[in-house]
Amino acid sequence: MSTTTTSAEQTAATRSSGAIVLGDNQWGKAEVRLVRVDRAAPRHEITDVNVSSQLRGGQEATHLEGDNSRCVATDTQKNTIYAFARDGVGAIEDFAIRLGRHFVEDFEWIEGGRWEIEQYSWNRIATADGEHDHAFVRNNQETRTTVVQRDGDEVFVVSGLTDLVVLKSTGSEFHGFPRDRYTTLVETNDRILATSVTSRWRYTTTDVDFDAVYAKVRAIQLEAFATTHSLALQQTLFAMGKAVLEAVPEIAEIKFSMPNKHHFLVDLAPFGLDNPNEVFYAADRPYGLIEATVQREGAPAEPRAWATVTGFC
Numbered sequence: 603m604s605t606t607t608t609s610a611e612q613t614a615a616t617r618s619s620g621a622i623v624l625g626d627n628q629w630g631k632a633e634v635r636l637v638r639v640d641r642a643a644p645r646h647e648i649t650d651v652n653v654s655s656q657l658r659g660g661q662e663a664t665h666l667e668g669d670n671s672r673c674v675a676t677d678t679q680k681n682t683i684y685a686f687a688r689d690g691v692g693a694i695e696d697f698a699i700r701l702g703r704h705f706v707e708d709f710e711w712i713e714g715g716r717w718e719i720e721q722y723s724w725n726r727i728a729t730a731d732g733e734h735d736h737a738f739v740r741n742n743q744e745t746r747t748t749v750v751q752r753d754g755d756e757v758f759v760v761s762g763l764t765d766l767v768v769l770k771s772t773g774s775e776f777h778g779f780p781r782d783r784y785t786t787l788v789e790t791n792d793r794i795l796a797t798s799v800t801s802r803w804r805y806t807t808t809d810v811d812f813d814a815v816y817a818k819v820r821a822i823q824l825e826a827f828a829t830t831h832s833l834a835l836q837q838t839l840f841a842m843g844k845a846v847l848e849a850v851p852e853i854a855e856i857k858f859s860m861p862n863k864h865h866f867l868v869d870l871a872p873f874g875l876d877n878p879n880e881v882f883y884a885a886d887r888p889y890g891l892i893e894a895t896v897q898r899e900g901a902p903a904e905p906r907a908w909a910t911v912t913g914f915c
């Protein structure tokens with residue numbers, strides 16, 4: 603029998619039946635802003651989060667007929683988030699895992715979902731008498747993130763941070779790149795290196811002290827950024843990811859998106875001045891955009907964990 607496929611057979615194989623059907627879908631409440639004050643002691647604790655809940659499963663009738671008997675209202679999802687916070691939020695990963703377990707276990711047609719949480723941090727205001735018990739100043743450094751997804755009984759946790767803005771005033775070079783007729787960039791062996799780190803890492807287990815690991819991963823990234831003598835932002839990125847994977851066995855892989863926040867030396871010669879690498883123009887755009895995944899060789903990929911986590915290669 604011939605194994606050659608004719609173009610008619612090819613068309614038949616790819617031809618649609620013509621019926622219009624429902625594809626992937628999810629529904630929920632996005633960006634539920636929640637602040638919880640722990641008043642158990644005179645020294646209050648603040649938890650400030652932005653929670654998005656999305657459910658998956660059993661929605662054919664809702665979309666095709668407007669039959670809402672299996673449509674857990676987005677308003678109910680929002681209320682559940684606030685009600686669960688009554689018992690405390692804890693690590694954002696644990697809170698998201700808890701929400702997922704509730705929806706999948708309490709509604710038999712819910713097959714899974716996605717719970718994304720951003721956490722903003724607050725520092726105590728330092729007064730003349732020391733750190734204040736119940737007055738805070740927003741720490742506008744990085745935002746901590748997590749995306750927890752459930753597919754039946756399987757749970758995927760991808761956590762991360764965004765807007766971690768870092769700069770080195772030396773210890774960064776960039777040279778040896780190809781030159782063609784469009785290349786004007788001057789080689790440098792002493793430049794400012796600055797970026798705003800977005801990183802997300804995938805856990806292989808939910809049995810993790812998520813707060814402790816977050817603090818560790820953040821510190822490792824900062825340490826590697828600071829101590830790597832950089833020949834390219836790409837090299838710094840890899841060093842940051844490698845250090846995280848070497849230190850934390852529960853993390854399978856880590857993805858980075860790092861804009862190269864260019865600082866251009868200003869030409870002061872028209873004013874009769876030199877500029878020995880001191881006065882820069884901090885450009886905001888365009889910017890180089892360096893993205894990569896750092897992973898363990900041979901480790902199995904888990905595309906379902908990343909399917910709805912955008913902004914990475």
Ligand SMILES: O=c1[nH]c(=O)c2[nH]c(=O)[nH]c2[nH]1
Nearest residue numbers: 776787833834835836862890
């Ligand atoms: O660290 C860098 N990586 C690049 O790929 C690049 N490209 C560029 O113009 N400057 C830089 N810097």
